[in-house]
Amino acid sequence: MGFVKGAVAGAIGTAAMTASQAAEMSITGRPASMVPGRVASKLLRLSPDGDEEMARISLGMHWAHGMTQGMVRSLLGRTGLEGTAAAAAHFALMWTSDAALYKVLGISPWPWEWSAGELAPDVGHKALYALATSAAYDRLQ
Numbered sequence: 001m002g003f004v005k006g007a008v009a010g011a012i013g014t015a016a017m018t019a020s021q022a023a024e025m026s027i028t029g030r031p032a033s034m035v036p037g038r039v040a041s042k043l044l045r046l047s048p049d050g051d052e053e054m055a056r057i058s059l060g061m062h063w064a065h066g067m068t069q070g071m072v073r074s075l076l077g078r079t080g081l082e083g084t085a086a087a088a089a090h091f092a093l094m095w096t097s098d099a100a101l102y103k104v105l106g107i108s109p110w111p112w113e114w115s116a117g118e119l120a121p122d123v124g125h126k127a128l129y130a131l132a133t134s135a136a137y138d139r140l141q
Contacts, residue, residue, distance in 0.1 A: 002074040005140045010070015013133030014063055017125050024121055035107060036061035042105045066129065069094050073130075073137050082138055091130035095123065 025032065034051075037058030041048055048054040073090045081089055102108040111119060 002077065003071045005137060006071040006074025006077075007067045008070070009073055009133045009137035009140060010067040011063070012136040013070060013129045013131075014066030016132035017066065017129035018062070020128050021121075021125050024125070028121075030117075030121065032058070034058050035102065036065060038107050039065075039101065039105060042107070066133075069129075070133050070137070073133050077137060077141070083134070086138070087130045087134035090134055091127055094130060095126050098126070 021032075024030065032055070034054050035058070037048065037054045037056075040046065040057050040061035041054070046057060048057055069090075072093060073086065076086050076089055076093075099108075099111045103110055108114070111122075114122075
């Protein structure tokens with residue numbers, strides 16, 4: 001049952017992150033990231049036909065990744081971590097593995113080569129995701 005709770009918590013965290021991204025993009029004018037779609041396309045050997053299909057793949061991967069990362073949070077829960085400590089560990093695991101995956105797949109350079117405009121939203125939204133997912137997971141216990 002821990003993985004189910006983790007997936008539910010991950011969905012809650014993804015909803016929070018999605019809302020924060022929408023708000024940030026409406027303020028900054030930044031377009032939606034297609035990185036999740038590019039990751040899915042590389043891993044699954046998909047060849048999206050245009051921007052609309054890539055956006056659909058990206059949205060699906062965004063939610064699938066968020067729910068799967070929620071399951072990672074459930075594994076952290078088995079170690080006894082809770083609250084802010086669990087959220088911090090979850091963020092560190094997720095953010096570093098995402099950054100490494102993007103580099104290995106040739107999607108982006110290492111994070112220290114990103115501009116502040118690329119780094120800040122990524123860190124901020126994923127930190128919010130980790131906090132919301134962790135809070136939801138702890139609450140579901």
